[in-house]
Amino acid sequence: MREFDAYFLMEEKDVIEYAREKLSLFQDDSSLHCKEIGDGNLNYVFRVWEEDGSASVIIKQAGHTARISDEFKLSTNRIRIESSVLMLHHKLAPGLVPDVILYDDVMNCCVMEDLSSHQILRTALLDKVKFPLFVDHVTTFMVNTLLLTSDVVMDHKEKKERMKNYINPELCEITEDLVYSEPFNDYKVRNDLSSLNKAWIEENIYGDPKLRLEAAKLKFSFMTNAQALVHGDLHTGSFFVTKDSTKVIDPEFAFYGPMGYDVGNILANFIFAWCNTDAVMEDGEEKASYLAWIEETIEGIVDQFSSKFLEAWENHATDIMAGEKAFDTWYLRTVLKDSASIAGLELIRRIIGIAKVKDITSITNENDRARAERICLTVGKTFILEADRFQSGHDFLKALKNEASLEVLKGD
Numbered sequence: 001m002r003e004f005d006a007y008f009l010m011e012e013k014d015v016i017e018y019a020r021e022k023l024s025l026f027q028d029d030s031s032l033h034c035k036e037i038g039d040g041n042l043n044y045v046f047r048v049w050e051e052d053g054s055a056s057v058i059i060k061q062a063g064h065t066a067r068i069s070d071e072f073k074l075s076t077n078r079i080r081i082e083s084s085v086l087m088l089h090h091k092l093a094p095g096l097v098p099d100v101i102l103y104d105d106v107m108n109c110c111v112m113e114d115l116s117s118h119q120i121l122r123t124a125l126l127d128k129v130k131f132p133l134f135v136d137h138v139t140t141f142m143v144n145t146l147l148l149t150s151d152v153v154m155d156h157k158e159k160k161e162r163m164k165n166y167i168n169p170e171l172c173e174i175t176e177d178l179v180y181s182e183p184f185n186d187y188k189v190r191n192d193l194s195s196l197n198k199a200w201i202e203e204n205i206y207g208d209p210k211l212r213l214e215a216a217k218l219k220f221s222f223m224t225n226a227q228a229l230v231h232g233d234l235h236t237g238s239f240f241v242t243k244d245s246t247k248v249i250d251p252e253f254a255f256y257g258p259m260g261y262d263v264g265n266i267l268a269n270f271i272f273a274w275c276n277t278d279a280v281m282e283d284g285e286e287k288a289s290y291l292a293w294i295e296e297t298i299e300g301i302v303d304q305f306s307s308k309f310l311e312a313w314e315n316h317a318t319d320i321m322a323g324e325k326a327f328d329t330w331y332l333r334t335v336l337k338d339s340a341s342i343a344g345l346e347l348i349r350r351i352i353g354i355a356k357v358k359d360i361t362s363i364t365n366e367n368d369r370a371r372a373e374r375i376c377l378t379v380g381k382t383f384i385l386e387a388d389r390f391q392s393g394h395d396f397l398k399a400l401k402n403e404a405s406l407e408v409l410k411g412d
């Protein structure tokens with residue numbers, strides 16, 4: 001038996017041996033199987049299971065380069081951050097993240113609970129499945145992981161110690177480039193514009209100095225506002241769901257940043273789901289009902305986040321000045337403003353930048369896809385340029401419905 005005391009990138013057969021050596025989960029005489037099931041860009045995700053189905057586990061290993069390209073060099077520090085954040089989130093938001101069984105800092109892997117009984121939320125949304133408990137789960141997750149890691153609640157010295165642990169320069173740089181810089185510049189190396197929206201983007205995104213100024217301000221806020229431990233990649237591909245369970249995975253982009261980064265991301269990704277539904281479903285009752293559920297979800301995310309945030313503040317705030325009358329509501333207003341701006345950035349970057357979302361790319365009709373893109377771009381601009389006025393779920397939804405009805409490409 002190997003001891004796995006020196007790092008190498010494992011293949012399926014190595015992972016079986018690793019699981020036997022490091023975990024006490026499997027019977028000695030059982031027959032084990034392993035498959036690499038990763039579908040992301042960065043890491044290798046292996047599922048190991050006992051033939052009779054009695055036990056299984058996920059082993060996620062980080063390489064020195066990205067899974068999709070050896071030219072993309074990245075340190076393995078990201079799997080340390082991911083494992084550590086999953087364990088912290090497990091305490092802060094019990095039941096809402098997978099259990100971590102082992103973090104191995106030699107092999108740079110995280111062994112965690114197998115969630116194969118769940119489905120990735122983005123896939124389920126494309127299949128038009130509803131999740132009535134999702135709003136409750138995601139808002140509890142965000143309030144608990146954000147407010148409880150901030151200076152409002154934590155001892156300030158402990159918080160600063162924790163910040164050190166989650167300094168994440170390489171993955172933050174990816175976000176700084178992909179979200180905050182490239183979409184606002186004619187970055188031909190990686191931006192990928194659809195032909196029907198190219199001229200519009202050149203004029204209204206690259207060519208809008210007011211928008212670019214706001215993007216610049218937001219970029220520097222992202223880099224300096226160490227408000228809370230954010231997940232950093234809270235899109236619909238980072239949730240595993242069933243009808244009654246929600247698990248948040250993949251926090252490798254976590255760092256101390258603005259709370260609105262997480263809230264804005266999930267809101268924007270439900271807008272992608274809305275645009276997909278609008279484009280691909282036949283008009284009728286089913287479509288109306290699915291759109292209505294997405295709209296309730298968008299409203300609920302903002303409104304339940306706000307009410308739970310104020311309640312948690314009341315119960316957990318420790319800083320003496322945090323108790324000042326009306327400081328909590330002022331603080332929440334700033335978080336919602338950031339959430340609007342960041343939702344806007346996410347809406348724009350997923351249309352212009354390199355990392356697209358399936359909700360939009362899978363719309364096969366070119367005109368319908370161009371219309372969906374244009375809705376995302378115009379709503380995104382409104383969120384960024386008028387961020388101050390987005391203070392309720394209704395405000396967010398109204399902007400979406402307004403831009404969707406005005407949309408010039410409609411019926412092309």
Ligand SMILES: Nc1ncnc2c1ncn2[C@@H]1O[C@H](COP(=O)(O)OP(=O)(O)OP(=O)(O)O)[C@@H](O)[C@H]1O
Pocket residue numbers: 037038039040041042043044045058098112113114115116120237249250252
């Ligand atoms: N705990 C788990 N249980 C079952 N399947 C999982 C689990 N974690 C990850 N997976 C599967 O592996 C896929 C990739 O996982 P994950 O998103 O964590 O990897 P990644 O390399 O960080 O991807 P990305 O490039 O999107 O960041 C998921 O979409 C899911 O299908």
Ligand SMILES: [Mg+2]
Pocket residue numbers: 040042250252
């Ligand atoms: Mg990831």
